[in-house]
Amino acid sequence: MTLIDVFTTGGTIDKVYFDALSEFHVGPTTLSDILAENNVYAQHRVTQLMRKDSLELTAEDRAAIYDAVMASEAEHILITHGTDTMVETGKKLAGIKNKTIVLTGSLQPARIKNSDAAFNVGFAFAAVQTLPHGVYVAMNGQIFDPAITRKDREAGRFVENP
């Protein structure tokens, strides 16, 4: 069986509401819960690399993500990430050989009713097993090449550059 190595970096998908602060923060990753609740039997390992809004990710953070991917023995790498700079991280990883790397996230926190988190993780979880080597953004039920993609914040979706 093939190992799927899941790295979590934070982003909206992992946001929780802290009443004591009256604020919403990135919490512990929801990925293990999502994979368990959905009865996933594919071999996988979940590693929380960081817990950040993707607007706050630094060059050092991206280097840490890059290093984690390079250090993994797995051919199939799934990364959960805030949507605002997901494309930027995808570009940073573009040179990595011999791996299928898929980035996903969600526009609504996993803990919100009707969140897109479970669908998106499911979508990315198939994409990472079936796509050829390379780096991909898996959002909105579509596969994107980060080199030619951007997030359209107003529309709440990813689109290819014109």
Added chain:
Amino acid sequence: MTLIDVFTTGGTIDKVYFDALSEFHVGPTTLSDILAENNVYAQHRVTQLMRKDSLELTAEDRAAIYDAVMASEAEHILITHGTDTMVETGKKLAGIKNKTIVLTGSLQPARIKNSDAAFNVGFAFAAVQTLPHGVYVAMNGQIFDPAITRKDREAGRFVENP
């Protein structure tokens, strides 16, 4: 953009609770809701073929599913189906050429909290876009060949035959 043709046949994924009957029945398909709520922009069309528990599907029903797939101009066919005889329907479709056909469903109705429906539909929605031509069962975060697969009811999962 590629059209994904979604055919729904019923099954647990579409079950709803009818208080007036104190019973659970296959209701109108949830697929359009699932795809809308999850902000899917891939081109798709949802056709409800039937609303049946898969244990009740007849040879005529399977012939109707076969005919619907053959009649579709789409290369990418997603079928939602009860899990108990999903493999049987997969085998029936096995001879169809030049299409990627993916069957999925869920072990818990989509309208149940923590249902596996959204994840599974997301998973299948990527699989149908990325896999080579052929017929596949997409469940438990894994891709199965219906020719060598069965549902293990006690374990609540699909497994390859020994």
Added chain:
Amino acid sequence: MTLIDVFTTGGTIDKVYFDALSEFHVGPTTLSDILAENNVYAQHRVTQLMRKDSLELTAEDRAAIYDAVMASEAEHILITHGTDTMVETGKKLAGIKNKTIVLTGSLQPARIKNSDAAFNVGFAFAAVQTLPHGVYVAMNGQIFDPAITRKDREAGRFVENP
């Protein structure tokens, strides 16, 4: 602090979907989960008396409910119950003195998205603390006297007899 004694008898509120049977059955009571998830600090005790659809309750079952209420030292008794014969059980309990007894349930299982279970339990949980001694049905955001009430199955609501 006042003890609220919660007795569960089954009914739709506790129904769960069993994939291995392709059927919906009354499962272990959801009341403890509901009270815990909703951060309830009022003193309470949850006792599962039986796990039955209320159409299947026998005279013996109603006698057991009656005996449990009589044996309780608590003044405040909350009973969760299937809606179809909730009024009948209420009538059976009508003679009990010196206690406030409130029956509630739900039209959709607690584990269904958008179920009325949490609201109804919250509603009944206040009613049992605030109403004078007597027996009440608490459904649809209203307090009913079981002596003059019936369930309108088609409308999915409780109404007073004309």
Added chain:
Amino acid sequence: MTLIDVFTTGGTIDKVYFDALSEFHVGPTTLSDILAENNVYAQHRVTQLMRKDSLELTAEDRAAIYDAVMASEAEHILITHGTDTMVETGKKLAGIKNKTIVLTGSLQPARIKNSDAAFNVGFAFAAVQTLPHGVYVAMNGQIFDPAITRKDREAGRFVENP
């Protein structure tokens, strides 16, 4: 039938996540949805007075809440409110005669899975129909007198002052 006049002021119960801002804000009130989804037949009217985090409520806002309650012809007044200053607003309303006024809210937004919103609204909805005239805070499955109550932020609950 008795009219229940519901005034909403904002607070956590009505918070929604706005992806375009990567922030959580008080959205349109959820009260009408909560009452509709829970199949409430008691006569009620929902008026959104303001959409504010309760830490941002000013003396003018509290005067507006006071005036709305005074202007209502209803004897039963339910107010949804942020939890941080719910007690303060309760004290402001304390002098009002001939009405039962109940304040409630939630520690988790109504749109979060497992939110306490539906339970709390149900609880308050019974309290406002059954309690004698006066002003009450209905939270944590308990009825509090605002004159002697405070929110314990660390514990995430309301408690009586020692």
